[in-house]
Amino acid sequence: MSGNVERIDNSADNQPTLEIGGRGNLISPKVYQSIYNQITGRTEKTSQTYDDNILVGFDELKQLHVKILQIKDIHKVLAQNETISLFFSGERKEVFTSFERFEKYNSSNVKPTKSLQLKYNFSLLLPETATPQEYVVTIKLVSRFAAIHAFEEKKNRLFPPQLVNMLVSNTAEISIEYVDFLVTKHYFQTFDEWIKGCPCQPESKLTSWLQTVSHYMPRVIQLIIITSCLYYYNIYISTLSESFNHDWGRFFLYSLVSFFILMKIAHIVGEKIELYIDSFRQDSYLNLNNGDKKLIQDFSSRKKTTYMKIIFQLLLTVVLGIISSRLSLLF
Numbered sequence: 001m002s003g004n005v006e007r008i009d010n011s012a013d014n015q016p017t018l019e020i021g022g023r024g025n026l027i028s029p030k031v032y033q034s035i036y037n038q039i040t041g042r043t044e045k046t047s048q049t050y051d052d053n054i055l056v057g058f059d060e061l062k063q064l065h066v067k068i069l070q071i072k073d074i075h076k077v078l079a080q081n082e083t084i085s086l087f088f089s090g091e092r093k094e095v096f097t098s099f100e101r102f103e104k105y106n107s108s109n110v111k112p113t114k115s116l117q118l119k120y121n122f123s124l125l126l127p128e129t130a131t132p133q134e135y136v137v138t139i140k141l142v143s144r145f146a147a148i149h150a151f152e153e154k155k156n157r158l159f160p161p162q163l164v165n166m167l168v169s170n171t172a173e174i175s176i177e178y179v180d181f182l183v184t185k186h187y188f189q190t191f192d193e194w195i196k197g198c199p200c201q202p203e204s205k206l207t208s209w210l211q212t213v214s215h216y217m218p219r220v221i222q223l224i225i226i227t228s229c230l231y232y233y234n235i236y237i238s239t240l241s242e243s244f245n246h247d248w249g250r251f252f253l254y255s256l257v258s259f260f261i262l263m264k265i266a267h268i269v270g271e272k273i274e275l276y277i278d279s280f281r282q283d284s285y286l287n288l289n290n291g292d293k294k295l296i297q298d299f300s301s302r303k304k305t306t307y308m309k310i311i312f313q314l315l316l317t318v319v320l321g322i323i324s325s326r327l328s329l330l331f
Contacts, residue, residue, distance in 0.1 A: 046184060047175035048191075053284040054171055055199040056141055058103070061116070063197075065099050067190045068120060068137065074186060078132050079123040086288070087115045089150055109289040112146040116286060126180060136177040137187050143292070144168045144284040145299050165211075171284045201283040214277040218270030221317050225266040228318065229259060266317060273313050276306050 054060075065082075072080065084096040088111035096102040120137040147168040174191045176184045280303070285296055 044179070044181070045175060045177045046181070047173060048188060049170045050172040050195055051169045052171060052195055052198070053144075053201040053203060053282040054141075054195065055201065055283065055285060055287065056116075057287045060194075060198050061118075062099075062103075064139070064191075064194050065118070067194055068118075068139075068187070071186050071190060072122070075122075075183065076125045077122055078125055080121060082118065082120045085117040085119070086113055087117075088113060088291075089146060089153065105288070107289045110291045110294070111289075112149060112291040112295045113143055113286045113288050114146040114150060115140060115142045116288075117141075124183065126183070133179040134177075135179070135183060138175045139191065140173045140175075141286060142168075142171050142173075143286040144171055144281060145295050146285070146292075148281060148299075149295060165278070165281060168281070203282055207277075207280050207282075210277050211280065214274045217274040217277070218267045221270035221273065222263055222266045224317060225262050229262070269313050269317050273310055276310050276313070279306060 081097075082099060084099060084102040086094045086096075086105075088094075088109070090111060092111055094105075096105070118139040122135045122137070123132045124135055125132050148164065151164055151167075172195060174188065176187055178184045281299075283299070285299075286292055287296060
């Protein structure tokens with residue numbers, strides 16, 4: 001079919017037209033696309049993902065629903081329906097056949113919401129076409145907190161924090177099955193505007209930078225220990241008098257042993273600090289029931305605890321450096 005199609009510019013209305021079969025049968029690209037879809041029955045699919053730190057509640061979902069339905073004012077909608085699916089921890093699922101039913105959802109559920117899917121089916125009659133075209137808009141929103149919680153429930157300790165962060169980075173996705181790509185632009189633009197207007201946690205540049213250099217933490221802690229030891233060794237040696245009878249061999253032997261042990265301890269402490277830094281995640285969640293509220297509170301308190309652990313490990317490193325240096329000088 002494509003071999004007999006030629007594109008011609010129509011100078012009268014500046015609209016491109018297509019000539020079918022070389023016999024002067026001119027049609028618009030929309031009509032040609034509609035005919036092609038009727039013959040083949042094929043639709044195309046496109047999607048876009050987001051990693052914004054969105055904080056989604058019922059109000060935000062209602063705004064999204066209203067925005068999606070407002071697009072039908074642009075096109076003539078012959079039929080439409082929607083389904084809202086909620087996925088919870090423990091492989092539980094609830095499906096609502098309309099947004100009105102979803103608004104009556106029982107928020108007393110104690111299972112955190114892992115993800116939410118809004119699926120819209122539209123039958124559109126576009127200008128210059130005589131038959132309706134089917135469009136399927138699927139929106140998926142993911143709770144990063146619940147995704148991490150699911151990993152922890154399965155005790156996937158083989159996954160390092162860096163890999164978990166990558167697996168739970170995406171928080172939203174929109175996919176559209178379409179006939180005319182120009183129609184999909186309205187849905188993408190609407191969803192993009194909703195994402196930008198959604199409440200979100202600003203990304204911490206300090207946390208992002210620390211996570212990019214966290215693998216250097218064991219070496220940094222060891223460097224702090226080396227500097228601390230050299231500082232106190234220098235002070236001790238400078239205070240020795242010429243008449244002071246000191247066993248230098250014994251001094252250096254104990255110093256090297258204590259230095260070696262301290263390097264091992266410093267490496268362990270550095271690895272713990274690296275693990276704590278990598279465990280930080282930017283807030284992004286679905287807040288739809290009591291289980292979600294409890295999970296949000298848990299992650300909030302966990303973040304404060306992680307800060308305290310990092311500070312404690314840093315202080316412990318300094319204290320160990322001072323103690324080991326002074327102890328080695330006693331031998």
